[in-house]
Amino acid sequence: MIKQSLLLLLFIILSACGGSSSTSSPTRSTIPSSGSIPNSQAVPSADHIRPGVEIVADGSSCTSNFLFSPNPQTVYIGVAAHCFSPDTNSGVDPCESNNLAIGYNEISIANASEPGELVYTSWRAMQEAGETVGSDICQYNDFALVKIHPNDLANVHPAAIAFGGPTALFTGTAAVGAGVFAYGQSPLHFGVRSREAKKGQITGVLGDGWAYDIVTDTPSLSGDSGGPIFTADGKALAATSVLSLSVSVNPVSNGVVNLERALQYAKNGGFINSGTKLLTWSEFHSGGDL
Numbered sequence: 001m002i003k004q005s006l007l008l009l010l011f012i013i014l015s016a017c018g019g020s021s022s023t024s025s026p027t028r029s030t031i032p033s034s035g036s037i038p039n040s041q042a043v044p045s046a047d048h049i050r051p052g053v054e055i056v057a058d059g060s061s062c063t064s065n066f067l068f069s070p071n072p073q074t075v076y077i078g079v080a081a082h083c084f085s086p087d088t089n090s091g092v093d094p095c096e097s098n099n100l101a102i103g104y105n106e107i108s109i110a111n112a113s114e115p116g117e118l119v120y121t122s123w124r125a126m127q128e129a130g131e132t133v134g135s136d137i138c139q140y141n142d143f144a145l146v147k148i149h150p151n152d153l154a155n156v157h158p159a160a161i162a163f164g165g166p167t168a169l170f171t172g173t174a175a176v177g178a179g180v181f182a183y184g185q186s187p188l189h190f191g192v193r194s195r196e197a198k199k200g201q202i203t204g205v206l207g208d209g210w211a212y213d214i215v216t217d218t219p220s221l222s223g224d225s226g227g228p229i230f231t232a233d234g235k236a237l238a239a240t241s242v243l244s245l246s247v248s249v250n251p252v253s254n255g256v257v258n259l260e261r262a263l264q265y266a267k268n269g270g271f272i273n274s275g276t277k278l279l280t281w282s283e284f285h286s287g288g289d290l
Helices: 002-014 122-129 136-140 150-155 259-268
Strands: 054-057 060-063 067-071 074-079 117-121 144-147 179-183 197-206 211-216 228-231 236-245 252-258
Touching (some): 117 122, 122 259
Antiparallel strands (some): 054 060, 228 236
């Protein structure tokens, strides 16, 4: 009975994506005349399309991470690649998985008036590139991009509602013990902000730098996958990929994909425009010291 209960708990928490839910539809506004991202210093509101909103595709719910742009007229929102695969949590190697097609345009983005379009998923890209099944890159490269509809560009905001930022894209490999902030929009948090926003630290470097193991003060749940991970000084570090359970000193931890590596892989392979960059914000509010 104990084993069955643990397996049930693992299934509930480990499931990367939960059921779908409806999104709100704010009044539609026009695209700024300059075609660029609005540059307001205001903290994002709950109605903005921003890091940490819910993304629903093919019945699965995940959390977005950061905003990216290849040009002033186009904005992508980052998600985890496994959010767009029916093989998620089935034991299938990502480099052999089934995935939604590029161009799939029935993706619900919270606070958007129009559905988004899948423009990139690392799981599909790695198969096209012929990556070796079972390799570190196949195991840890878990990143996707969804194009926000032009009608919704005036409602985007690059900062996270709980933290602000990001100040820049973190480059290199972060150190074990470094502080982090995380955000997840799982429906299982029931809108409780203290459970959505988390702080913690890096407890391990995985896959020769492709990912990190982190522990946070409150555990991530089904639907938090894809969410943003910040360094203590507000840089965009990673995106939530998977939750692990063990009997170690840190029994609940998250595997998070190195954002710099994931973005560079997409650009180097020609899967997205080489000029695609993270949309940053000039100020970052941590909400407290680590």
